[in-house]
Amino acid sequence: MQKYSVFSLIKNALSNHENWDLAWKDPTPKKEYDVVIIGGGGHGLATAYYLAKEHNITNVAIIEKGWIGGGNVGRNTTIIRSNYMYDENALFSEFGMNLWRKMSQDLNYNVMFSPRGIINLAHSDAQMNVYARRGNSMRLNGIDAVLLNREQVKEIIPMADFSENVRFPIFGGLMQPSAGTARHDAVAWGYARQADSMGVDIIQNCEVIGFDISAGKIKGIRTSRGEIKAKKIGLCVAGSTNILAEKLNMTLPIETHLLQACVSEPVKPVLDNVVTFGAGHFYISQSDKGEMVMGGDLDGYNSYAQRGNLPTLQHVLTEGIAMMPFLSKLKMLRTWGGIMDMSMDGSPIIDKTHIQGLYLNCGWCYGGFKATPASGWTFAHTIAQDRVHELNAGYSLNRFNTGHLLDEKGLGTKTWIS
Amino acid sequence: MLHIKCPHCGMRSQNEFSYGGDASVKRPELGKDISDQDWNNFVYNRKSLRGKHWELWQHLAGCRQWIKVERDTGSHEIFKTLKAEEEIS
Numbered sequence: 001m002q003k004y005s006v007f008s009l010i011k012n013a014l015s016n017h018e019n020w021d022l023a024w025k026d027p028t029p030k031k032e033y034d035v036v037i038i039g040g041g042g043h044g045l046a047t048a049y050y051l052a053k054e055h056n057i058t059n060v061a062i063i064e065k066g067w068i069g070g071g072n073v074g075r076n077t078t079i080i081r082s083n084y085m086y087d088e089n090a091l092f093s094e095f096g097m098n099l100w101r102k103m104s105q106d107l108n109y110n111v112m113f114s115p116r117g118i119i120n121l122a123h124s125d126a127q128m129n130v131y132a133r134r135g136n137s138m139r140l141n142g143i144d145a146v147l148l149n150r151e152q153v154k155e156i157i158p159m160a161d162f163s164e165n166v167r168f169p170i171f172g173g174l175m176q177p178s179a180g181t182a183r184h185d186a187v188a189w190g191y192a193r194q195a196d197s198m199g200v201d202i203i204q205n206c207e208v209i210g211f212d213i214s215a216g217k218i219k220g221i222r223t224s225r226g227e228i229k230a231k232k233i234g235l236c237v238a239g240s241t242n243i244l245a246e247k248l249n250m251t252l253p254i255e256t257h258l259l260q261a262c263v264s265e266p267v268k269p270v271l272d273n274v275v276t277f278g279a280g281h282f283y284i285s286q287s288d289k290g291e292m293v294m295g296g297d298l299d300g301y302n303s304y305a306q307r308g309n310l311p312t313l314q315h316v317l318t319e320g321i322a323m324m325p326f327l328s329k330l331k332m333l334r335t336w337g338g339i340m341d342m343s344m345d346g347s348p349i350i351d352k353t354h355i356q357g358l359y360l361n362c363g364w365c366y367g368g369f370k371a372t373p374a375s376g377w378t379f380a381h382t383i384a385q386d387r388v389h390e391l392n393a394g395y396s397l398n399r400f401n402t403g404h405l406l407d408e409k410g411l412g413t414k415t416w417i418s
Numbered sequence: 419m420l421h422i423k424c425p426h427c428g429m430r431s432q433n434e435f436s437y438g439g440d441a442s443v444k445r446p447e448l449g450k451d452i453s454d455q456d457w458n459n460f461v462y463n464r465k466s467l468r469g470k471h472w473e474l475w476q477h478l479a480g481c482r483q484w485i486k487v488e489r490d491t492g493s494h495e496i497f498k499t500l501k502a503e504e505e506i507s
Contacts, residue, residue: 255466
C-alpha cells in the first residue's frame, strides 16, 4: 500500500495526481470467508480492520448493500465524546477516545480529529447538580470533566443568550475538554483502505437476501451476488438491523427512527467548541469550512426514510435560536436524515446471539459515530475469541431479560422521546 | 409534513399529534401465567420493519383521543386510521 505523506503528495503533484493507487479494490466475492461482516459503515469497516490488525484474521469480507460510508457514518454530526455517567458507557467510550487520539497515525489517514471540547449547558440549579454528579462520575473513571459556572460559560461562548429574562437562562455547564469532532468520511475511508491493504475484501453493491443456518450454526449468507459461506458473521447494519433480524426470525429491543441534521451557510469562525442545549435536544459545532453543524431530536415515529420532515427541524432550530440568537440570521445550506437503531435503554448491543457464529452489533441510537473505533475493536474481539471483552460485557442482548439496563438518561422504552 | 385523518376530527396536520409506538403490541392479560419472554416481548422487543406499520398516535392538540394509524415507514404514506377501540383488520 502506498503510504500517504508530504513526500508522496509532492511526488504525485509532479505527475498531476494521476498515479495515485486506488485506496481499496473492488473484488469479486469469494465462495468462502472465515468472517463476513455485513454492513460497510464505520463500525463494519473498523471491525474488519481490528480483526486483521489485532487478531490476524484476514480472510474477511465486508458486504455492503450500497457503497461504503454511505449510511450513518456519512450522515452524522461528527461529535466524539465520553461524557457518560455509568461505568460501562464511560469506560467503553474512553477506550474509544484513546483510539481516536492516535487514529490518524494508526491509519495513515488524516481523520482531522479535533479535541475542541464539548459543553452541555445547564438551565437550572437542579440540572447543575445532575451535571456535577455526572462530572464526578466521569472523573472517577479517569475522564476529564469541568463544571463551569455562568461566567465561565460566558467567557467561552459569549454569543449564547445570557440575557436575564429568557425562558431557559444559562446557569452553567459541564465541559469535557478532550471531546471534539473528526472528519467522518475520512474515518470510513481510512479504515477501508487499511483493511483492504491487509487482505479484507470490501464488496459493495451487494445486498444480503438471506442466511443459511443449520443445527443452530451459521453457515453463510445468500446475497444479490451469490452465496457466500462463512464460519462467522457479524451484523453491523445500524438502522437496517430489524430488517436482517426478521430474516433470522429474531425480534430485537430495537426500533428504527429517523434523525435529521443540518448545516448553515459557512460563516467566519465564531464557535470553538461543541455546545448542547440543556433544556431540549439541540447541539451545534462549526465545521472547518465555517458551516454551523446542527442536530437534535428524532422525527418521532418509526421510519426508514433517509430524509426528514420539517416540523422536527423547525422545533430543533427554535431551540438553537433560543440558545444562540445569531443563528436566526443564517441561511440553511443543507438538511439530511439518517435512520437510527434506537435501543430500548439508549445503550448499544455488542454480543453473541443464540445462533452459533452469528454476532450482533447494533442499538447505537444518537451516538454511533464516536463509538466507531471502540465498537470495531470490541466487536472484532467478540468475533475472533467467540466471547465478549470486558469493555462490551455490559452491552449484552440479555440485559433486557435480566433487567441490567444501561438507561443513561432514564427515559425508558419510548425510544422516540428525547 | 404528515397529514393524519383523525377518525373523530378529520384531516389534521402532524403538529397536532403525538406518537405512541407500535399498535400491534398487546399487554399480556392480567391474572394469567406468562413467561418472562412474553413480558420481554411486550416491554422491549419490536419488529419495526420497513413497510406498513400500525401505530398509535394521540390527537393531543385536538380531541385528545388515542387513534390507530396504518402508515408506511419507508414512504410515510398513510393508508388507514381507526379509533383506538377498533380492531386492526
